[in-house]
Amino acid sequence: MDIPDTFTPPQRVLMGPGPSNVAPSVLKAIGQPLVGHLDPSFIKMMEEIKGMLRMVFQTKNEMTFPVSGTGSAGMEFCFVNLIEPGDEVIVGVNGAFGGRMVDVAERCGARVTKVEAPWGQIIEPGQIEEALRKVSNPKVVAVVHAETSTGAESPVAEIGKVVKKAGALYLIDAVTSLGGSPVKIDEWGIDAIYSGTQKCLSCPPGLAPVSFSPRAMKVASHRKTKVQSWYLDVNLLAGYWGEERVYHHTAPISMNYALHAALKEVLEEGLENRWRRHRQNHLALRSGLSAVGLELAAQEGYQLWQLNPIRVPTGVDEAVIRKALLNNFNIEIGAGLGPLKGKIWRVGLMGATSTRDNVRLLLSALCQTLNENGHKVDAAAALAATA
Numbered sequence: 001m002d003i004p005d006t007f008t009p010p011q012r013v014l015m016g017p018g019p020s021n022v023a024p025s026v027l028k029a030i031g032q033p034l035v036g037h038l039d040p041s042f043i044k045m046m047e048e049i050k051g052m053l054r055m056v057f058q059t060k061n062e063m064t065f066p067v068s069g070t071g072s073a074g075m076e077f078c079f080v081n082l083i084e085p086g087d088e089v090i091v092g093v094n095g096a097f098g099g100r101m102v103d104v105a106e107r108c109g110a111r112v113t114k115v116e117a118p119w120g121q122i123i124e125p126g127q128i129e130e131a132l133r134k135v136s137n138p139k140v141v142a143v144v145h146a147e148t149s150t151g152a153e154s155p156v157a158e159i160g161k162v163v164k165k166a167g168a169l170y171l172i173d174a175v176t177s178l179g180g181s182p183v184k185i186d187e188w189g190i191d192a193i194y195s196g197t198q199k200c201l202s203c204p205p206g207l208a209p210v211s212f213s214p215r216a217m218k219v220a221s222h223r224k225t226k227v228q229s230w231y232l233d234v235n236l237l238a239g240y241w242g243e244e245r246v247y248h249h250t251a252p253i254s255m256n257y258a259l260h261a262a263l264k265e266v267l268e269e270g271l272e273n274r275w276r277r278h279r280q281n282h283l284a285l286r287s288g289l290s291a292v293g294l295e296l297a298a299q300e301g302y303q304l305w306q307l308n309p310i311r312v313p314t315g316v317d318e319a320v321i322r323k324a325l326l327n328n329f330n331i332e333i334g335a336g337l338g339p340l341k342g343k344i345w346r347v348g349l350m351g352a353t354s355t356r357d358n359v360r361l362l363l364s365a366l367c368q369t370l371n372e373n374g375h376k377v378d379a380a381a382a383l384a385a386t387a
């Protein structure tokens with residue numbers, strides 16, 4: 001083959017389920033010259049990342065750092081370190097990522113009890129309480145905080161209370177929630193948590209911020225069996241991200257620069273301000289949609305601010321509209337997964353993407369495209385409702 005031209009990506013408005021758009025400071029950070037992964041300047045920056053992650057995660061946990069890998073690596077990190085073959089694990093499944101947790105736990109040899117709800121609905125704390133009564137020796141209860149496949153937010157604080165009463169470890173997927181809505185590790189009694197960089201932290205994908213409570217660390221360091229994964233063994237990673245600084249693997253240097261810059265953006269804006277911005281833009285989108293008869297598919301009262309599942313009107317071809325938004329307006333939105341395939345569009349308002357201008361852009365582009373495809377809506381009414 002001929003040597004291709006230098007790759008020049010199109011300028012997209014990333015309004016799907018992630019990645020989100022990235023601040024210029026983050027893109028600039030990625031382009032900085034490399035240093036070694038044991039360079040004193042890099043080690044200082046690693047400490048700053050850990051400190052900023054503790055602030056964003058609202059925790060004092062010493063073992064708080066970014067795993068090298070995407071959100072899924074964070075998921076594997078939590079399960080492989082805490083689970084030994086035969087352990088009993090309860091997993092909330094109300095969407096794609098709860099299902100993936102089950103798969104990962106089973107691969108670690110866990111005996112899994114699924115607590116299920118229809119996609120778009122939440123897992124009630126009472127359902128977890130009931131499962132905890134039935135399972136003889138539950139070691140871990142795992143729940144997805146923000147189900148990106150459905151747009152529903154789990155009542156993580158309330159479920160935490162029943163998990164604490166039962167004495168199990170509490171494991172949370174915060175891939176889509178962190179940086180867009182409150183995540184409070186210490187207050188909510190979370191023992192193990194993982195996130196991703198490409199959603200509400202507005203950083204490219206490639207790192208998985210994680211945190212283990214002292215209790216989770218104790219479990220991981222007193223195992224009867226070796227952690228199944230060498231790469232994700234927290235006991236080995238603690239040697240690199242902890243005091244000693246011994247070589248474990250070559251950290252993705254530039255990604256850590258990017259995360260450092262992204263966390264600075266989050267903290268300079270302020271967590272409360274950032275959560276408020278996400279909430280307000282979600283509400284503006286919701287009003288605009290409602291003005292033209294479009295509705296969100298997730299359970300009322302538990303709708304995510306950062307991921308909006310718009311129900312596709314009867315007679316409209318989901319894929320035709322989604323492709324037109326990309327081709328004609330450079331707007332990326334997501335399709336439905338699993339039982340919601342063809343039934344919803346997933347519109348992300350995550351991190352830097354969550355602006356009033358983007359809400360209005362999406363509404364006008366969506367209305368125009370629907371009109372061109374025979375579904376008549378009043379774009380002016382949608383925009384007026386966002387004011």
Ligand SMILES: Cc1ncc(COP(=O)(O)O)c(C=O)c1O
Pocket residue numbers: 017018070071072073075097144146147148149173175176196205
């Ligand atoms: C809730 C949730 N968990 C886990 C993941 C997996 O993360 P990644 O794709 O970064 O590996 C995603 C990605 O969309 C997610 O939304």
